[in-house]
Amino acid sequence: MTAEAGAVTVRDASTDAPAAASPVVDPYAERAAPRGRFLYALNPLAKLAAPMPVMFALIFTRGVVIPTVLIVATMLLLFVGAKLGARTMVGLLVGTPLAVAVLGLSFGIWVDPARVDGSSAAASVVLLEIGDWRFTLAAYLVGLATALRIAALVLLSLLAGLTTGGPELVRAMVQNLRVPYRIGYTALAALRFVPRFGHELEVIRAAHRVRGTDHGRGPIAWLRRTVGLAIPLLASAIRHAERVALAMDARAFGAHRTRTERTVSRWRARDTVFVVAFWIAAGALYWWVLSAGVDGGFAV
Template sequence: MTDAGPVLASQAPHAAFDPYAARVAASPVRFLYGLNPLAKLAAPIPAMVLLVFVRDAATPLAFLLLAYAILLVGVTFTKRLAAILLLAVPLGAVVIGFGFALWTDAARVDQSVVVWQIGGWTLYGGALAVGFATGLRLAAILALTLIAGLSTTGPDLVRASVQQLRVPYRIGYTALAAFRFVPRFGHELDVIRQAHRVRGAHGGRGPIAAVVRWFGYVVPLMAGAIRHAERVALAMDARAFGAHPDRTERYLVPFRARDAVFVVLFWATSAALFWLFFPWGLG
């Protein structure tokens, strides 16, 4: 990458393959992969903010179903994703809802129906309603974040921020380099583990042996991290990183008309749902 100043999108070299992150191969029906990351963030954010202030169960349930509908169409489903959406999220909502029901002040709901009573402790139906409304609210916010989280790579988000939000490239590409540290650490940790197994170091079973093994991984992992950081710093310095205010973009993440359409449609649907349920009780 060279410091040639800003270039037009039609003139800039465009790489069809992202060298920093594996692109998801999906049919055109899985439309979320083709949208700009900023559009997938901007669309659900207003609804997520407003969901913090609602207290009913119907509104977050409607947004939860909306997010699920978008994800069912927009992303490629795997067994892990199905387990998250169909098992982990509902189960988490139930657990959180029951937990908040136990913490709800009984004096505020003691006029509701009694669901469970043990000695002097009583669980009221109003407490369950408050708890499960909270659980649904958190589940809806989580599901809305998955719209961008399951269909966006970190490098694409950084590039879109640099190109559309005018985030300084010194910050953006530093974050881009940081994204590559995580998989590299995973690879180096795997190599260190294999080397320890070959040498028979820190053998044995039990928690003490596991702690000893992990302490044995720390020093070589830190040494590898320092070496990698030095190489990255030298490579960025060799490419005159930070010497000029702008850099030529090798990989473009444009904001197209379909991105604006997605944002407007999502905002309109969110407004319709809030108007339909009007969870603030002012009407």
């Protein structure tokens, strides 16, 4: 077996003829962006910088028009610019309205009646009455506005969350924001511990099932199983942390102020266009709502 030009050539022992060559797989290679999905081609920082001022303004916004428009626009951006699975699309289309309805009801129940405008027509519409307590449409609308703001904040964060990986974000922060690479890549290594722990937990559970030590019901059995999982999981975590530390030391991680990067993260003109266009569209929405007086504007 010989390695030539980045490929591995396997020779047949009987004929000494080269078999089919298989290229060396790079586990850190960049994933090809889906065609026609422009969000993957943007710099991760652009996908953070564009919605961030809008998310900050949403905190001080009241009413239902602005968050509703932002929810619809963000969903359209995700459907057009990101490659979403069927479950994710169903979750966005079905889960978002359900979550807004449930949260709106929950927040509306806890609204202080003194903060509800009693002169509005919605205040006279009673949805539920138990004794002296009344749940009015005005209280529900206050809770609904809060729920819509939360949903808009979550969806805006998904612009970067669904189209950006951890390594991509770290590279962009280190190279474009000049975050010290010791901090960036150390945080990335810590985040990668989470899926590792999940895999180790499944291995330990499988071993317990093979040995027949996972039987029993009730709180005592659950506590016994939890303790039996925690100790080997902690030992595995310590071993993994030691291996990661030794690997980082062997590569002289942190020995110099700068380091070379295998993949360069650039801020391109399209990133600037996306950020500016996003800000202009959001500013136009706020200007229209405030000038037309169709919403509550900003909370004080």
